[in-house]
Amino acid sequence: MNAAIARARAQAALTDLRPKPDDIAADAINGLSRTPKSLPSKYFYDAEGSRLFEAITRQPEYYLTQVELALMESRMPSVAAAVGSGAHVVEFGSGSGRKTELLLEGLEAPVAYTPIEISRTALMDSVTRLGQQFPEVEMLPVCADFTGPVPLPPASRHVQRTLVFFPGSTLGNFFEGDAVRLLASMRGTMGENGRALIGIDLDKDAAVLDAAYNDRAGVTAAFTLNLLARLNREIGSDFDLDGFGHRAAYSRERMRIETALVSTRAQSVRIGERRFDFAQGEAIEVEISQKYTDASFAALTVQAGLEVIDGWNDAEDRFGLRLLRPR
Numbered sequence: 001m002n003a004a005i006a007r008a009r010a011q012a013a014l015t016d017l018r019p020k021p022d023d024i025a026a027d028a029i030n031g032l033s034r035t036p037k038s039l040p041s042k043y044f045y046d047a048e049g050s051r052l053f054e055a056i057t058r059q060p061e062y063y064l065t066q067v068e069l070a071l072m073e074s075r076m077p078s079v080a081a082a083v084g085s086g087a088h089v090v091e092f093g094s095g096s097g098r099k100t101e102l103l104l105e106g107l108e109a110p111v112a113y114t115p116i117e118i119s120r121t122a123l124m125d126s127v128t129r130l131g132q133q134f135p136e137v138e139m140l141p142v143c144a145d146f147t148g149p150v151p152l153p154p155a156s157r158h159v160q161r162t163l164v165f166f167p168g169s170t171l172g173n174f175f176e177g178d179a180v181r182l183l184a185s186m187r188g189t190m191g192e193n194g195r196a197l198i199g200i201d202l203d204k205d206a207a208v209l210d211a212a213y214n215d216r217a218g219v220t221a222a223f224t225l226n227l228l229a230r231l232n233r234e235i236g237s238d239f240d241l242d243g244f245g246h247r248a249a250y251s252r253e254r255m256r257i258e259t260a261l262v263s264t265r266a267q268s269v270r271i272g273e274r275r276f277d278f279a280q281g282e283a284i285e286v287e288i289s290q291k292y293t294d295a296s297f298a299a300l301t302v303q304a305g306l307e308v309i310d311g312w313n314d315a316e317d318r319f320g321l322r323l324l325r326p327r
């Protein structure tokens with residue numbers, strides 16, 4: 001098969017529900033009209049943002065990815081036994097691909113794989129690689145914002161159960177109400193006999209958490225600032241990247257890292273016809289990274305009609321995998 005045909009086929013299999021520039025502009029205007037100002041963290045992940053996030057996962061301070069990978073490397077047999085054979089794996093986001101490799105490798109005869117991913121490049125890279133590596137697993141990618149309802153492409157072979165996979169503690173980027181809605185929508189996607197395997201960052205020492213979101217090389221700062229660069233590229237806003245700085249700090253009270261872009265001076269920013277004024281030191285809230293205890297996570301899942309039936313932590317209880325089912 002020649003390259004053009006291969007590309008056409010890959011595109012034919014892709015369900016494209018990508019956000020349009022108008023949606024992004026509307027979300028940005030809405031967030032910047034609030035007090036305090038905010039921008040949705042889901043827009044971090046354009047091609048450049050996804051590349052920068054990959055770089056974060058290689059920083060020594062950012063333990064989350066290394067620990068979760070090691071956990072999957074050592075505990076996959078136990079996870080596979082709990083999940084059973086013939087699964088349609090549905091991943092919310094398409095991640096680094098390595099965790100997915102460990103999952104598809106470790107599960108017994110998985111039938112199909114559906115990544116749901118907002119970044120089209122990340123999505124296509126992931127299914128191209130995984131498709132070659134797992135020729136027996138049907139690749140059914142969906143390009144969409146997974147915070148909305150996403151119809152699941154049906155597998156052509158018989159599926160024993162749907163397994164939703166949501167690693168990386170990405171759930172932590174959602175405020176409680178949104179996290180519950182997302183978990184409830186996963187419950188809908190997985191069906192009565194389904195399961196979800198979710199990675200969660202566990203609550204710990206503030207200094208360790210602060211360091212993870214303020215790496216010395218400044219990659220996290222570049223990642224945060226790319227949000228403004230992306231808006232400039234895609235919706236024609238005129239954020240001056242030198243006029244904003246990255247700030248991430250752990251709140252013990254709310255058990256989460258709170259990330260903001262802080263205006264270094266009084267300035268105004270234009271999006272289309274709209275103008276937004278910033279005071280010196282004024283923050284745009286851009287991301288939360290929630291940390292969990294067993295109690296706080298159980299409380300969240302119960303609200304979504306799910307229950308934790310199994311779990312695996314690393315030896316130092318830094319990071320956990322939890323297996324959920326409808327209750």
Ligand code: AVJ
Nearest residue numbers: 056168169170173213220289
């Ligand atoms: C990919 C959402 C889990 O919140 O830890 C990393 C994103 N932001 N450093 C996280 C992120 C800043 C990350 N997640």
